Amino acid sequence: MPEASSGAGGELAAGGASEAGDAPIAGSASGTDDESIGWSASASTCVEHPTPQRKNGTVVSLLLRPVLEGNPFVFGQLNPLASGDSLIPLNFRFYISEVELLRHDGTTTAVDLVTETGDLEPYGVHLFNAEEDESSSMRVLAPAGEYEGLRFALGIKLACNKLAATALGDPLSDASQMTWPHTGGFLYLRYEGRSAEADGAGAGGSAGAGGAAGDSSAGLEILPAVHMGGNLVKELVPHVTVSGSLLVPQSGTLGYGLRVVMDEIFKGATSDIDVSDTSIGFRSTPEAVAGERLRRDLPELHVFELEPPVMSP
């Protein structure tokens, strides 16, 4: 997938440093700004401090913003539904890794996930956790240019998935709440929530203990839990392509919104895709079946949507 990008020099170093030597990120394989190593070279390894794709670039912030029925989907709060009921998300988190930007000529360039201070995200993985506001900001260090979207893995690669969490630091530790020891490996996406009547604020819900029953709203079936994961022997992490104009300036920082469309997640999780083939994973529970349906249906879904820049370059 990834390959050398077209020339786009002159970007800032990560973390705002002006010289490559000041950047907290070590040099890339080529030592130039316009080439990335690509993700295939590191597919078989999972290390806390991966080799960076490039030394320099512009930090682009992508603000992950869950929405449901066109409205912000607020963690831990009553989210009114068209049906008149409300939905309270209790746990929502997912991994993103192996981010690439899409060029107009059909090629891609791999970009590193970086922290607010410009350091590489450990293991090259970003964990979105709806309970922690700061995790909503996902940052990539990208070469300047005009792109027509991005692509990323919604989860973690097999090389990471098959490692024991106890040997790993954040965001792959047990505290991620994404470890699934009975199968080994991690969840790629985890959602749990419960429904409540719109006037049930404070007390909780009306959909049965723990929201065990599903809910529906405007033709959308809403599940109490969706657990999407892989297994220990196959590379099953799904990749997501998000189309949209994405300008990376040569200097400064730029932020885009990246909507997370819950409607699409529930749509995929309740699809009629046959997941009776259990040879690739453990799917005995409703939430795991829902997750596997979502995983297989992702190419047909639009879970992520790029929004216009939220800050001027």
Next chain:
Amino acid sequence: MSPGRSFLVAASLVSLGGLAGCSGGDGAPSNDGAPSLITSTTPAGFPKGTNRDQAPASNALTEDRARLGKRLFYDPQLSRTSDVSCATCHQQAYGFSDPKALSAGVDGRMGTRNAPSIVNAAWGRSFFWDGRAHNLEEQAGQPIENPVEMDLSLSDAVARIAADPSYVEGFRKAYGEAPSVDSLPKALASFVRSLVSGNSAYDRHLGGDDGDFGPQRQRGEALFLSEKCECFHCHSAGELTNEGYFNDGTYTEGGDTGRQQVSGRVGDIGKFKVPGLRNIAVSAPYMHDGSVPTLEAVIEQYDAGGRGDPTTDPLIKPMSLTSDEKADLLEFLNSFTDPTLLADPRFAL
């Protein structure tokens, strides 16, 4: 640390006196002849790094600091009435927890939550049942000032400590300064960080030694890690907590809303921090309010899918366990007991 009873009043002022400079680790004698409090043990399956590695740079874990903290931990001077110490509610024989459902503080004032075990807290990410403290340093001073626990301002506690020359010397050695509202909680945090429990049958099992981990415990472990029981969702294998907040079905309407009091989120009603389970068999009663008297009753509550409140986490569902399965689970939970920690004289008064 939480409120407690007053039977430890006189016992607390055992002279640890000079707090001579110490070194070493792993329980090996330090240069004053006393065994070190700080070991390099990491319980099996815990996050990488020792307890020393978990300490913040602003309060590096040293022998002097842990020893000073131990003296403070057992000292009832830290309560207004001078009859309640940290150890009143966190008793070693019970895995540094309280065998009472709710603990009594000064003047018999009752708390509202069960005093949890504090072993292996070095690896914790938040503290108290509602997670309102982000680190042990932030946690350690709160029970001292809590009106239903020790009911003494930190500044008054410091004044009492500073009147004792041996304490002043201890703080000078440990922190290079006189006792202060900053260093007093730090010292307590250092002692708590030294409390490592890593020699249970379960620890040895994870290390490859199944000598005390027979077929029944193995069956119980399999159930614990299964989607039938789903215990592992919160009690991750190894550390036996994922450090998160969940509503496990104990909450009922009108009860303690837990995490919601910190976050303000309606979805956090009835959520409490997931406790680690080392020494769980000796730390009855259970749950945030101590309302479940035995492990057998805990298993029964989970088997029923909680108490039926609609706020219960959707993963808490009736399990229909057989009596044999319940027995297997119980035996697995019993494997978490670490007799070494419970009787370790280094941590005793």
